Amino acid sequence: MSVNPEFQTRYEGRAWTFPANIPTDALVKSRYVFDPMEEIVKHVLEDYNPRFPLEVRPGDIVVAGHHFGQSSGRAIATKALKATGIGCVVSSAFSRTFYRNCFEIGLPSLEVPEVTEFVEDGDHLVIDLVDGLFRNETRNIERSVPPAPPFLLRMLAAGGLIALTQSDPDWAQRTD
């Protein structure tokens, strides 16, 4: 796999935890979808933690429970989460459209089973997407998980799906 040298595979940051089954409606409510992104980011996940959109810092890591990003497959939900400045998002199991959208729009994501069991708000986390590494430094807990398929990592490395199709004319053939 050829990885853009600027592509970062390792992320380190402060955790924000969220419960299971959060729908994309909670990331971007339908009444905000046509608003400018500067406005949309002020409301991301506000119903679950009103402090999150106000206090999130660049490089923070969102850690969510089972089936994160369920319901509507709107890509704007992942775009808005990325626009908050977070470094990456971890879930015990993503909803499939949300997971797909993460790679397509260039938001690094990693699935770590039961992750909410061993992370609290504010914990210091280290993640490596290619090595499949998850470490909670605050609690000294480490997990090894399978990394995403090479096609998805290639997409992320290119900066998203559209960037991949524009930078690699053979994108449709190189799926293994």
Place this chain on the structure above:
Amino acid sequence: MNLVEKILARASGRESVQPGDVVVAEVDRLVMHDLSAYLTGKVYDERIGKDLPYPDRVVTVFDHHFSPPTEQQADVLNRTREWTARRGTQLFDCGSGNIHNVLMQNGLVQPGQIVVGSDSHTPVHGTVGALAVALGNDSHAGTVMPFGKAWFRVPELVQIELTGTLQPGVTPRDVALWLVHELGEGSVIYKALEFTGDFIKGLDFWDRWLFPVLCVDLGAKCGYVEPDEVTRAFVETLPGGRVDLLVNGDGDPVEDVRRFDVSSLPPQVAMPPTVGNVHAIGDAVDTPVQWAELGGHGGGRLEDFRLAAEVLRGRHIHPGTKLNLVPGSREVFRQALELGLVAELHEAGGTWFPPSTGSNQTANMGAMSAGEAMVSTHSRNFPGRNGSTKASMFLASALTVAASALEGKIADPRGYVGHGGAQ
């Protein structure tokens, strides 16, 4: 190979595929609604911009708005109209009906095809034996529009086998609601689901429709019913319907089979806050409802109005309850007119709305004040989706919706339908 694998292999030019493979396949149809088309078109114009090579594969249905209530919404629809005209894609404008109902009724989905869409209920088209998957805007703008293709990971298959015969007053929608509870929300993430068994095979096309529509809530990528004589007969009624595209699996044994018997099932209600919070109707009866609605992604079928009329014929709804009747398509409304259902439900106190997705997401109708409640055939019941986060949405069968409208509170429909009645 199963049906999904066969379709993906054919459309990606491979002899065979297996679960876990990532393939790029030809897409036959992209369908978007008024909440997704504008953003997708914007991404396309900003980042791709060239002429669409296959504009006829792209269909937009304005289904959340039958008449925009604000200037901002009118502007978004107008920009989308302008985009579809400029790009030469197909548009079904306000008043056409629900996105999926319109696509199917117009013959724009055929068995064996690949259909993608932004709407999370897109997998419903698996009912006809198509591979139907919800993708995000960047897939649509980045690969489907400029190349006519999309990437797919081949999913593992889970068979859902339903057997038995329903009790009077219990409908296929009750089974569908119950199944989300039995399997669990997000319980089969990424899987393909095959709905089978003598119960499923005994249903007509529009009742089968209620099963693949569940995929999103179960977490599945797609779902289907293997094409059979029911499928064939239905497809032959469609404009340009092509039965030569039918694909069936090889009948290979499936490792993961979940079996359910529907015979002793009572009517079911999905109570807030999620579609998996399903209870036997006894737990919900007597909850006051100010609103009742037949409509939505799985609702607004002719069958829903037929069932409601069985309960409401010659009766009148409760004075404290409003009954919204929202046909899934113009064809449904025409048939309801011909069968006299429009007049019967009007006389019973119901209000007919234009063909659309009704109160889904409150784009055009269906907001509730704190403390209000609605019982409906919709597909979602998250708090805040219909106005106040302190309002409640209950999901139930058309019979239960009708009986509840009559009593002004959630009511068991079994008191209103005779033995051997509505099924």
